[in-house]
Amino acid sequence: MKVKTVKQKKQKSSKKSLKLKIFKWVAFVIVVGVTIAGFIFSGVFHGENSVFNNTVSNNSFLQWCYEHVPSVVSSIQIITISWFASMLLHFILSKAFTRTKRGVTVVKLINSFISWIVVIVAFLLVLSAWGVDTGALLASAGILTLVIGLGAQSLIADVIAGLFLVIEGNVQVGDIVIIDDWRGTVMDIGLRTTRLLDVSGNIKVINNSDIRAVINQTRELSVAKSIISIEYGESIPRVEKIISDNIAKLKENIPGAVEGPAYYGVDSLGASSVNLLFLAKCKEEDIYQVTRDMNRELKIMFDANGINIPFPQVVVNQPAPKTGEDK
Numbered sequence: 001m002k003v004k005t006v007k008q009k010k011q012k013s014s015k016k017s018l019k020l021k022i023f024k025w026v027a028f029v030i031v032v033g034v035t036i037a038g039f040i041f042s043g044v045f046h047g048e049n050s051v052f053n054n055t056v057s058n059n060s061f062l063q064w065c066y067e068h069v070p071s072v073v074s075s076i077q078i079i080t081i082s083w084f085a086s087m088l089l090h091f092i093l094s095k096a097f098t099r100t101k102r103g104v105t106v107v108k109l110i111n112s113f114i115s116w117i118v119v120i121v122a123f124l125l126v127l128s129a130w131g132v133d134t135g136a137l138l139a140s141a142g143i144l145t146l147v148i149g150l151g152a153q154s155l156i157a158d159v160i161a162g163l164f165l166v167i168e169g170n171v172q173v174g175d176i177v178i179i180d181d182w183r184g185t186v187m188d189i190g191l192r193t194t195r196l197l198d199v200s201g202n203i204k205v206i207n208n209s210d211i212r213a214v215i216n217q218t219r220e221l222s223v224a225k226s227i228i229s230i231e232y233g234e235s236i237p238r239v240e241k242i243i244s245d246n247i248a249k250l251k252e253n254i255p256g257a258v259e260g261p262a263y264y265g266v267d268s269l270g271a272s273s274v275n276l277l278f279l280a281k282c283k284e285e286d287i288y289q290v291t292r293d294m295n296r297e298l299k300i301m302f303d304a305n306g307i308n309i310p311f312p313q314v315v316v317n318q319p320a321p322k323t324g325e326d327k
Contacts, residue, residue: 032080071129071130078125078129082119082122105188105189116191157209158193158207158208161209162194165194165208173186175217175218176216176284177214177216179196179206183198183217184202184204221281221282221283222287223281225278225279226277226279227267227278229270231309231310232310234307239276246305254290255293256286256289257281258282258283262280273310
């Protein structure tokens with residue numbers, strides 16, 4: 001039995017990826033070619049003089065396919081032009097309004113709205129190309145809107161909530177927030193949903209109408225906390241003198257700290273230790289790294305000055321062996 005190496009697997013994966021890219025490019029070229037040909041040879045595909053108006057086969061299926069080639073070409077043209085128009089609008093908006101976090105948030109919402117509009121318009125135009133009376137379809141949409149609206153109240157609530165999220169600006173793309181005990185970075189705010197990315201790479205999708213309370217941890221500096229324990233036998237004044245003399249040097253090895261770290265006194269008296277509190281202000285996205293850096297630097301400082309950090313100890317009392325008759 002042959003075992004594939006990692007290199008062989010990567011080569012196989014890269015070959016599949018290359019084939020997929022080639023297929024996509026070939027499909028893209030064909031679609032664009034059909035679109036351009038449809039405009040250049042519009043007289044051939046459309047109108048009374050179109051060659052596709054003639055009978056070419058006694059087979060009804062083949063004749064049907066032949067007669068509907070103009071509709072297929074028109075559909076490809078509509079979809080291609082809609083796609084290019086959508087991409088162009090997205091590009092213009094992203095270049096014009098993404099200089100700030102609020103701009104990014106607004107652009108993502110507008111892009112979501114544009115995508116929906118383009119899809120709906122393209123769908124109606126494709127139906128029209130196939131001979132469907134879209135005017136009558138839109139006229140009957142009033143009744144359908146009433147029926148659908150009764151069952152789509154949650155969708156409408158999501159859209160309205162999304163608009164208010166963007167307009168009020170309390171939450172923006174790139175902010176680190178806590179929603180329903182889930183902490184993550186806002187990836188985008190769409191018309192219907194908001195997506196959060198946590199530190200583990202997990203994505204949570206939340207309906208906009210379900211966002212009731214938001215804790216935005218990005219607007220102000222966050223506080224990284226470190227609690228270091230020392231033995232009860234240590235002299236508190238001596239330890240505080242060592243901290244006062246050395247804590248300013250810690251900042252050099254904690255680049256993420258904007259303010260501090262600073263010593264805030266005795267936090268608590270534990271079962272076997274005196275717990276000292278240290279705080280530093282930093283950006284929310286750096287809070288975990290700053291906490292780790294603080295723990296490291298404080299441990300190094302305490303070790304260098306002979307300050308012992310205790311560990312839990314268990315004292316076991318063993319009864320003396322019995323003597324005499326009960327032995």
